[in-house]
Amino acid sequence: NAGVTQTPKFQVLKTGQSMTLQCAQDMNHNSMYWYRQDPGMGLRLIYYSASEGTTDKGEVPNGYNVSRLNKREFSLRLESAAPSQTSVYFCASSEYGVTGELFFGEGSRLTVL
Amino acid sequence: QKEVEQNSGPLSVPEGAIASLNCTYSDRGSQSFFWYRQYSGKSPELIMFIYSNGDKEDGRFTAQLNKASQYVSLLIRDSQPSDSATYLCAVSSGAGSYQLTFGKGTKLSVIP
Numbered sequence: 179n180a181g182v183t184q185t186p187k188f189q190v191l192k193t194g195q196s197m198t199l200q201c202a203q204d205m206n207h208n209s210m211y212w213y214r215q216d217p218g219m220g221l222r223l224i225y226y227s228a229s230e231g232t233t234d235k236g237e238v239p240n241g242y243n244v245s246r247l248n249k250r251e252f253s254l255r256l257e258s259a260a261p262s263q264t265s266v267y268f269c270a271s272s273e274y275g276v277t278g279e280l281f282f283g284e285g286s287r288l289t290v291l
Numbered sequence: 292q293k294e295v296e297q298n299s300g301p302l303s304v305p306e307g308a309i310a311s312l313n314c315t316y317s318d319r320g321s322q323s324f325f326w327y328r329q330y331s332g333k334s335p336e337l338i339m340f341i342y343s344n345g346d347k348e349d350g351r352f353t354a355q356l357n358k359a360s361q362y363v364s365l366l367i368r369d370s371q372p373s374d375s376a377t378y379l380c381a382v383s384s385g386a387g388s389y390q391l392t393f394g395k396g397t398k399l400s401v402i403p
Binding site for chain 1: 295299323327333334335336337340379381383385386387388389390391393394395396
């Protein structure tokens with residue numbers, strides 16, 4: 179039972195480099211989310227996809243782009259990484275919206291030097 | 292800006308005691324309330340949700356909601372060392388919502 183799978187789990191980047199975080203879920207969920215978690219800041223929503231073919235900005239979208247590749251996959255791209263993007267990133271999915279449970283991936287720890 | 296406030300802790304309780312975790316929220320339109328548990332270095336997992344005023348019990352956990360006071364709490368009875376974790380309060384506007392606002396979490400330590 180894989181649930182929500184994120185890759186990579188760890189990544190170190192230099193300022194200005196780009197990278198994509200991959201996320202896939204096998205629960206046939208409609209909605210997917212990207213959060214970042216910083217010490218003292220809690221979980222903050224970056225982008226979400228209500229359903230296949232749609233994406234919307236969350237609370238902290240600047241510096242990120244997303245792609246809902248299909249129903250299973252939702253990727254997060256940093257085009258030009260900045261030290262302020264050092265964080266732990268969590269992908270999550272839910273059957274439909276946030277009235278029910280969010281299922282989180284294991285997280286991806288990103289460090290930007 | 293919707294806000295969800297929690298005491299950061301740490302909250303220390305002896306094993307077997309009741310742990311009480313509190314959360315307040317700013318948006319009066321909030322309809323759905325969740326408690327997630329996050330062990331150190333792990334991802335959050337849902338332990339309770341509540342939609343209506345009053346109490347909701349699930350095993351050793353009780354969620355309490357008071358919409359008039361914009362207050363939600365989580366009680367953990369017979370606390371165990373395995374309950375030591377950070378507890379995240381989360382709030383949404385309800386049906387049709389895709390944005391869940393999280394508090395910063397309260398770190399609970401259960402002392403054997």
